[in-house]
Amino acid sequence: MKPFDRIAVLGAGAWGTALALNAARAGRDVVLWGRNADNLESIAHKRQLPAYLPDITFDHPLETTTDLTEAADADCILMVTPAQTTHAIADAIGFYVKKGTPVILAAKGLEKGTQRMMTEVLGDYLPQAQPAILSGPSFAADVARGLPTAVTIAAPTSLLAERICASLSNKSFRPYASTDLIGVQLGGALKNVLAIACGIVVGKQLGASAHAALMTRGFAEMQRLAIKLxxxxDTLMGLSGFGDVALSCSSPQSRNFSFGHALGEGRDLADLMGPGAKLSEGAYTASVACELARQHGVEMPIAEAVADVLERKSSIDEAVTQLMTRPLRRESDQP
Known part of the structure; x- marks a missing residue:
C-alpha cells in the first residue's frame, strides 16, 4: 500500500512536534507548522523544543513554517491543535486544501457551545477533506523519544485508515486501523473528563480504593454515552477507549490527571486555567459531555461532579458526598 508522501503537521506543541518526528521516522517528507517563531527556530536548528519537550534532542531534522497556506499544500494533514480552535484552523486552510486530502484530527475534545465532535467541525469548514482521527494511549514525550507506542487511527473507509497507518507506522509506533470515527473520538474526549476526576481523588488523598472505583465506574458511564451516540x-474496549483510560487516569504525565491532581491539592481553578497554564481539554469537555448525556437520557454522575466542581457549583468534598450517597443500584443492567 502506497503511503502518503508529503505530510503537514499543524501545531508545533509537544504532541504536534512528536507526531512530526514520528512521521519523519516513518520516511515521510514532513513540514511542521506553528505560530511561535522562536520555538520553530529551535526545532529546525537545534532539534529541540525546551518549552514543551525538555531534555529531548530529536533524532530527525524537521522542516518548519509559520505559513499556514504552505503547510496546507500536502498529501495528508495532521491537525494537532486544541479542540476549541479546530474550527478556526480548518476555516483558515479551507481554500488551500485539495479535494480528497485526508485531515487527521488529534485533538481529544468536544466543541464547547455546539457539542460537536471534531469530525463534525471539520465537515462544516473542510467539506472537501477526508476526516480521520488519531487517538490512543500516548504521551508526547514517549513518542518524541521513540519509545514503543500503539494508537488507533479511524477513517470513513478501511482502505483510507490502513493507508494512513502505513504512512505513520515505524519500529516504535504501531497504529491500528478502524472505521469507528465516533467511538475513537468519543473515547479520547470523554476519558479526559475521567482523568480529571481521578487526579482529584489522588490529589485529595482519598485512597487507592477510591481511585480504582472511580476509574471503573467512570469508564462504565463513558461507554453508556458513547454507545448511545x-x-x-469493541472500540471502547480498545486502545482509544480502555487503553487511553488506563494511561491518562493514573499518570502525572497526563495533563488532565495533573490538572485534577492540582485541584485536589487545593490549587485555585483560576490559576490552573489562566494564561500560560497547560491545556486541559477535559476542563472544556466536561460540561459538553453532561449536556449530551442529558439530551440522550444517559446518567453520567462522575462527569456531572467534575463539571460542577469546574463551574464552582459544588466543592470537591460536596461532589464526593453526592457521588457516595446516590441511590443504590445494580452494577450492570443485566438481571
Whole structure:
C-alpha cells in the first residue's frame, strides 16, 4: 500500500512536534507548522523544543513554517491543535486544501457551545477533506523519544485508515486501523473528563480504593454515552477507549490527571486555567459531555461532579458526598 508522501503537521506543541518526528521516522517528507517563531527556530536548528519537550534532542531534522497556506499544500494533514480552535484552523486552510486530502484530527475534545465532535467541525469548514482521527494511549514525550507506542487511527473507509497507518507506522509506533470515527473520538474526549476526576481523588488523598472505583465506574458511564451516540462497544474496549483510560487516569504525565491532581491539592481553578497554564481539554469537555448525556437520557454522575466542581457549583468534598450517597443500584443492567 502506497503511503502518503508529503505530510503537514499543524501545531508545533509537544504532541504536534512528536507526531512530526514520528512521521519523519516513518520516511515521510514532513513540514511542521506553528505560530511561535522562536520555538520553530529551535526545532529546525537545534532539534529541540525546551518549552514543551525538555531534555529531548530529536533524532530527525524537521522542516518548519509559520505559513499556514504552505503547510496546507500536502498529501495528508495532521491537525494537532486544541479542540476549541479546530474550527478556526480548518476555516483558515479551507481554500488551500485539495479535494480528497485526508485531515487527521488529534485533538481529544468536544466543541464547547455546539457539542460537536471534531469530525463534525471539520465537515462544516473542510467539506472537501477526508476526516480521520488519531487517538490512543500516548504521551508526547514517549513518542518524541521513540519509545514503543500503539494508537488507533479511524477513517470513513478501511482502505483510507490502513493507508494512513502505513504512512505513520515505524519500529516504535504501531497504529491500528478502524472505521469507528465516533467511538475513537468519543473515547479520547470523554476519558479526559475521567482523568480529571481521578487526579482529584489522588490529589485529595482519598485512597487507592477510591481511585480504582472511580476509574471503573467512570469508564462504565463513558461507554453508556458513547454507545448511545453510535460508538461500537469493541472500540471502547480498545486502545482509544480502555487503553487511553488506563494511561491518562493514573499518570502525572497526563495533563488532565495533573490538572485534577492540582485541584485536589487545593490549587485555585483560576490559576490552573489562566494564561500560560497547560491545556486541559477535559476542563472544556466536561460540561459538553453532561449536556449530551442529558439530551440522550444517559446518567453520567462522575462527569456531572467534575463539571460542577469546574463551574464552582459544588466543592470537591460536596461532589464526593453526592457521588457516595446516590441511590443504590445494580452494577450492570443485566438481571
Amino acid at each position: 453510535g460508538a461500537r462497544p
